[in-house]
Amino acid sequence: NAGVTQTPKFQVLKTGQSMTLQCAQDMNHNSMYWYRQDPGMGLRLIYYSASEGTTDKGEVPNGYNVSRLNKREFSLRLESAAPSQTSVYFCASSELTFTRSPLHFGNGTRLTVT
C-alpha cells in the first residue's frame, strides 16, 4: 500500500518549458488535490478534483492545468514555466464520501524554474 505517489521527485526547468507532474493514489479515494508550498506561505491549493470527471480551481490556479485521468490519477501541467512557479508541489487525496476526512499527501515534487 503505497498511499500517494508523486513523480518526479525533483525537476529543473528553464523559463518557458513545459512539464507534467504525475500523481497516483491507491486508497480508492474520491477527491484529489494539488498544493504548492512556499516558505512562509503555507500550503496553497492550486486545483482539486472532488470526484472522477470533475476539476475545480483553487486559490492559485493561474499558469497551471490539471487532468483527472481516472479515479487513481491526477496530473498537474505547467504549460510555460515561470520562475514564480519554483516551489514544492504536493498531491493529496481524501475520501469525500466521509465528511471531515483528512488529506493524505505524497512526498512532493521539488521544482526549480531558472
Added chain:
Amino acid sequence: EDQVTQSPEALRLQEGESSSLNCSYTVSGLRGLFWYRQDPGKGPEFLFTLYSAGEEKEKERLKATLTKKESFLHITAPKPEDSATYLCAVQAPGNQFYFGTGTSLTVIP
C-alpha cells in the same frame, strides 16, 4: 476571510521540556481541524482530526485539544525524534482546507 494562524513560528525545547503549539482560526462552519507533522523533504503526515469544541485526541507524547476559536498541540516530555514542523489545517463547508504556516519544533538532546 477564513484564516488559520499558528504560533510560535519556531520553538526550541530541551529533551523532556513540555510545551504547547497554538492554532487559531476564523473559519465559519468548521467541519474539522487537522494536525499534521512534516519532516524535511517529506509530505505532511496526518496526526489528528478534531471535530467539536472540548474534544481531545492523544498519540504517544502528543495531545490535541479544540476550543471554538483555537486548537493546541501539547507535547509532553518531547524527544529529539519529535523534531519536525507541525501544521494545522481547518476544513470549511465545501470541502476546502485552509492551512497555517506551521511551527518548526526542535528538541535538543
